Amino acid sequence: MITAQQKPINEIRGMLGPYKRILVLGCASCVAECAAGGQKETAMLASTLRMMAKMNNEDVTIHEHTLDRQCVRDFVVRLDEIISSYDAVLSLGCGAGVQAVAEMFSEIPIIPALNTEFIGETRAQGLWMENCLGCGDCMLYYFGGVCPLARCSKQLFNGPCGGSVGGRCEINQDVDCAWQQIIDRLTRFGAMDRLEMIYPPKNWSRKQGGGPRKIIREDQQR
Amino acid sequence: MRYNNSRTLALFYCQNVPGAGERERIGLEKKYGLSIRFFPIACSGRLEPVHLLSALENFADAAYVITCPQGMCRYFEGNLRAIKRVRRTQDIIAGIGLERERVGIVTGLKEDPKTLAEHAEEIFDKTLQMGRSPVLDKGEANYDHCATEAH
Amino acid sequence: MKYVSRLKSVLEKGGFAVTSECGPPKGADPQAILKKAELLRGKVDSVNVTDNQTGVVRLSSMAAGVLIRQAGLDPVLQMVVRDRNRIALQSDILGASAIGIRNVLCLSGDHQSFGNQPDAVGVFDLDSIQFVQVVKNMRDERVVIGGDTLGQPPDMFIGAAANPFADPLDFRVVRLAKKINAGADFIQTQCIFNFERFDKWLSAARDRGLTEKACILGGVTPLKSAGMARYMKTKVSGIDVPDELIRRMECVSKDRQREEGIRICVETIERLKQTPGIRGVHIMAIEWEEAVGEIAQRAGLLPRPVPDDQ
Structure with a gap:
């Protein structure tokens, strides 16, 4: 929501x-x-x-x-x-x-x-967390269901920066390191090999390449 | 006469407070007349800031909540939630320049809980110390609005 | 005149390389950076020029790099992906090469919330690993992102940073591998105080053959005081100062703590010189450039080899 x-x-x-x-x-x-x-x-x-x-x-x-x-x-x-x-x-x-x-x-x-x-989720009563940027090109599969764009402070695609300590982000002890969560989840599924490849630069044109985005669906039209 | 009509207090109280039965309430309403409007609630945790605001907007110089004693809430955390909501209401009224103490919450002691009548007297004394609400000073008081919302 | 990377030429000849760093000033005075650089002349092979470190606005690393280059030293241009998108980063790589800068260190950068511009947008269009790969493709394939061909390609010795002390440990080596596979020629590490952890990381790197593929320079920082040691341990994410080192600093009187800090630093370098897979040191003397010459001297790193371009 x-x-x-x-x-x-x-x-x-x-x-x-x-x-x-x-x-x-x-x-x-x-x-x-x-x-x-x-x-x-x-x-x-x-x-x-x-x-x-x-x-x-x-x-x-x-x-x-x-x-x-x-x-x-x-x-x-x-x-x-x-x-x-x-x-x-x-x-x-x-x-x-x-x-x-x-x-x-x-x-x-x-x-x-x-x-x-x-765009976020209601994590608990009175607690809402950001977890999606609406980038137009979902990559959650590769990252174990945790979005590094929305949840890593530096939007890193290729692993945690040098400030990740004890599962916390360097910018604030209250912020979880998204990359620690990605690694924990992929380790549990035995899918850490997904992180060996180098993810190429993000295609931002899907988000901001042509002015405001729109979706047209003829089957939904009157 | 001690209880004149110069201030009006909206009192929301948990029905679990000692001496908060129907008969006692009717007695208190006779005693205070229109100076205190009594609003029994099943649990103080059900109270919303909008109830307190509505009372302040329409007729009350002060709006207070009396919860059951700590640890005695039938719904476990109702009175704790009420404290947070009162605090939020205080922030809202402070934001428009009303004194924070026009909204408040009183929690009874577990060992020696006060009756509704005792609470009412103490809180009304406090209300009398406050100036007339600047919200009501200029506008017409409207008594009917709040009662329906709080129940 | 032809510019070459002195760092690269020392490493190619199998030498033990020495780098240090200079932080540009919060102002436009060229002398501020040149004075610092002067302290490093002849003491190190190349000098890192930091890029708005900790997110504080300073004289640009590109301009400072040029000043240092004109003064006859070899700059390592630090570039963070925090402040520039891919168009600006690639353009600046070409510009840096054109004006004789021959080393680049590709970094994520400290988060903008730490500095004096906390309201700034964090660009992070590329991450540091992607940036390494982009520079390598520009240099070796003569292409920019998207495949457009370049005229003259940039001549850059490409570096990246590694922090063996951040979490999670197992992934730190994967991340190092990614940087090296992306094209990093050299790696400068976060400052080393905890050898137990560093050795674990390095041996995992050796097992993957990474020490053969890129030149790893161990980072060292002389401690100025016990207070600084405690501060780095508790306040700086990703720096690991063991308690026994803090105690060692505390055990000497305040006026001798700087000397003790230099002694620890020299011991660290001596140990790194004996460590297989370590090809040099990166001395980060924070606002204490005067110490670098003495450290290099006492660690037996002087004289530095005479550069080819002189």
Whole structure:
């Protein structure tokens, strides 16, 4: 899923500056799973903003609403009936959600309330870990299911740097060395021979070679 | 009269706290009138920051949680989770310039647990020491909003 | 004038090579690097020029390398993959060759979070092993990545680093093999304090025939104080200073710890000279270039052979 965290409240307040009728818009998908932009968080942020407005004697109307998915047009279109009552939308969607809403409603400013962080997993309650860069050319097979691009601080393809000690990364004792994990896993499967070859330079054109990427599937089209 | 109407406290309490039965609550509500709004909850761990925020936004000068004594939680860790959520709520209100102590949590002692009535008195005394909430000072109080959300 | 790698020519003649290093200044003063280099003249064969080490912005290693080359010394250009993508790295290899630099050390580089630019993007487009292979292909096959042919190929003696003290030990030798198979002509190791671990690593390297394929230079660092020894043990990832060495430093009075550090360093070099498969030493005297001459002298490494290009 896509993970995110709420921006500092004063940054959000700053962006809302001139607007008097604000829709705080949550998203019940990824950002709900990572407790940043679901229904609960949307209610909290709306409540906080209303308190702020009252404290500052501002006459602002703030309502909240949560879509099942902000990044899917079929869901976004449901805002059609209510959106004209507002002069700004504060979106708790990820970057894709914010832009999907903006793309559909070109007359109204869509303001991001979150910082979108990474593609990751929920490792435990309250713990999310990055593990994919979306590089467009998955090599997890070779590396025992641990991605050296996303999880090695130096994106090394050919083994751990000289800073790997006791399974920890040199940049921080709290960071696991991805290469130690790769080696541990491949040793268990008896597949260490995969690491004897020299992996060639990564083909980054699959990620950033031609502007924003798109996927076209005719069989999925109407 | 001691308990005037100048402050309002939202009190969320675990039903496992001594003296927290229905009958006692009705007695306390008579005593405090609208000054304290009582919200019994099955476990303090179920409480969400949004409940506390909503109380502060709509009617309360302070919003407090009373948990069962340490180690006595029926759901093992409910009261520990409540502490973390209260802390998060305190961070949120501090971020908009409200005093942190407008939100708080009280955990009873295992050996000598206080009753709901004793807790209520102590926390309300604390609430009276605080100024009127700057959120409510200017706006209209709305009493109805929170009750439905907390249950 | 024709430039040659002195490191390469010493090694090709079977000599025991000596290299050291110079860190460029945090400023544009050429004298800062030249003064340091002057301390090394005649004491070593080649001088590594570090590349924004620890992620701190400094005078570029390429420019410092040129200054050192103009002063008549033989630079080893350190290049990290942290700051440049494959276009810039390949271009700089051609540029370095054109201006008479004949040695390159291909490195990952310290992570940017350590330095004074923690907000920088870490490029890491190539890793250090891929970079070694790319330079080798440029030199021997006259091609860049993607197969385009070069005019005049770069003339480079290609080096890589190895850290026998990082984990996991078994893979350290695999990684060394990959670097050498990628095309490394010489290897400079992390500084050696723990011989037990170093010997294990080296004997595994010998078993794989790696010491025949590339020239391994053992890294040494003179300790300035017991405090420095403790710091390196605890704070620097991948450096292993055994407790008995720290105790040895602690057992002498503060004003004599530098002398003790030099003595340990000389003993280490003496031992490396006797170690089969070790072809030289790389003396890293951190902000203490003055010590290099004395260490080389006392370890019996002087005089250095007269270079062919003089």
